[in-house]
Amino acid sequence: MSLAYSLSTSDSSFLIIHSPNKPSASSIASGLINPIAGKRLETVADFDELYKISSAFYSQIAQLHRKENYYECKEILRIFRNEKEKETFHKKYQQDHSSIYVGPSFEQADSLDINGVKTPFGGFITKNAAVFSYQKFLQDAHDNFKANMVEALVDYSTIQHNPESCTIHIHEYTISCKHLVFCDGWHSSYNSLFSNIAFEPAKGEICLIKAPDLQQDYVISNSFAIIPKGNQLFSCSATFAWNDYSDSPTEIGKTELISRIDELLSCNWHMIDHKAGIRPTMFDRKAIIGFHPEFNNIAVFGGLGTKGALWAPKLADLTKSLLLGEKPYIPHDISVSRWWLNT
Ligand SMILES: Cc1cc2nc3c(=O)[nH]c(=O)nc-3n(C[C@H](O)[C@H](O)[C@H](O)COP(=O)(O)OP(=O)(O)OC[C@H]3O[C@@H](n4cnc5c(N)ncnc54)[C@H](O)[C@@H]3O)c2cc1C
The missing domain is CATH 3.50.50.60 (FAD/NAD(P)-binding domain)
Incomplete structure (x- = not known):
């Protein structure tokens, strides 16, 4: 398209x-656009240029259709999964104060006035991220x-x-x-x-949850992401599997999704929908x-x-x-x- x-x-x-x-x-993707991805917390290659091009492109199309932008800027509450990730972050970004993608680091989410999120190793704010609405x-x-x-x-x-x-x-x-x-x-x-x-197609499973006590201000991520969708709803994305080319959601995928969500959230939530798709990965x-x-x-x-x-x-x-x-x-x-x- x-x-x-x-x-x-x-x-x-x-x-x-x-x-x-x-x-x-595309019909199921959650649309996170994240400048600092993966366990190694690398800045995505050419992110600055690609972000400028894509945000201008989608804005023009939204204007053409007189619709709300398909692109919503969001900060990410990036949670460290373990001490090693925390160390990697401090080594990489402590000296590099110039990164326009790295905001303040924190030990506990409640220091940022965010409740319902588990932060055993702390985390940092990723700036200049966005959520693209594939479906709209x-x-x-x-x-x-x-x-x-x-x-x-x-x-x-x-x-x-x-x-x-x-x-x-x-x-x-x-x-x-x-x-x-x-x-x-x-x-x-x-x-x-x-x-x-x-x-090397990669199957991904994704789910929609309702979490009435969770704020909608941030994407919450520890490489698995919980993305605010409005009305107390969040898209939780995603698993990776390499040898299954069916687009059906599985029980194994569901168990993994539940465990990844529980790793991040201490508040109440329940699953509303569960889907799967295949990423065109090389x-x-x-x-x-x-x-x-x-x-x-x-x-x-x-x-x-x-x-x-x-x-x-x-x-x-x-x-x-x-x-x-x-x-x-x-x-x-x-x-x-x-x-x-x-x-
Ligand atoms: C669970 C999951 C989560 C994801 N999350 C994100 C995310 O957060 N951010 C992000 O940027 N990306 C995400 N992605 C990746 C994103 O979905 C893909 O990069 C992108 O959608 C690929 O688009 P595409 O058009 O190449 O392929 P597709 O969206 O798969 O489209 C291929 C099209 O080709 C058509 N087609 C195929 N074969 C035929 C045929 N023989 N005849 C006619 N039509 C055919 C299909 O019907 C389909 O419409 C995610 C993907 C998955 C599965």
Whole structure:
């Protein structure tokens, strides 16, 4: 949908083929945009640039639809899970007072006037984070691009292509186009055109809880995040599993979610909903964009992994430029061609 919005600023015509029966990561993602992620508390590469691009991109779309922004700035109450994490933080950031993402550290959450949160090792405030509303964005995008959209399941084996055009067979129709771009998330891993690529899809389970006594001011995270959604509701995100490619929530996932929430919260809460999806993660944790190295009219826009909300706008813009023949510079580490180097 980000690519559709980018393309709509040019005069090119496009068709989105989308299957509502294929599970989508975006339809369940919690949308946290976090500058300091993971156990090692590293600042996300190029965060500053990506944040500026994505916040401007989503704001423009919200203005276009006269809707509230899809992007809400939030601070994160980052809780240390153990002494080691606390040490890592102090080593990394004590001297580096220049980080615009690191706010004050604390020993107890009640020193910040926050109740219902367990902080046995203390934590710190992450600044300049945000929560992106995937679901509102998708809903508005679907409404906006209704005329450009066909609902159908693409059978990859029916795709034909030559240097001049590509064709896809859907029901009794044949669709011909100049370029074909696969934006099909982790499903690209079943596409024989991309069999060189090392996909490593990661299943994630997520739940919605009600916690009447918990404040909505902060995201609470110890790499597992509790994200305020209004009306005493919180999205709790997420588990990771690597060998299960079904989008059904599991009992094991539910048990893990409960344990991760209990690790963070001392207040009362109960689960309202539980869902699962598959992240389009790559072996090297980088995105994949660009034309297929052997077929110059077939492209891919994927590998968004755990950071779809942050990465999609910049990558959409680069992909648009590629399609328009503008030859943009695509860094090697996100170019699809990196997977063809040794062939
Ligand atoms: C539990 C969980 C939590 C997450 N939390 C966050 C988060 O906090 N922040 C963040 O930024 N990201 C998060 N993500 C990651 C985020 O969801 C992804 O990076 C992003 O949504 C990927 O978007 P995509 O369009 O590439 O793939 P998808 O959203 O999976 O979309 C792929 C689309 O392709 C369609 N499709 C596939 N195959 C076919 C076919 N053969 N024919 C027709 N259509 C097809 C599908 O129907 C779907 O619409 C999370 C993901 C999960 C699973």
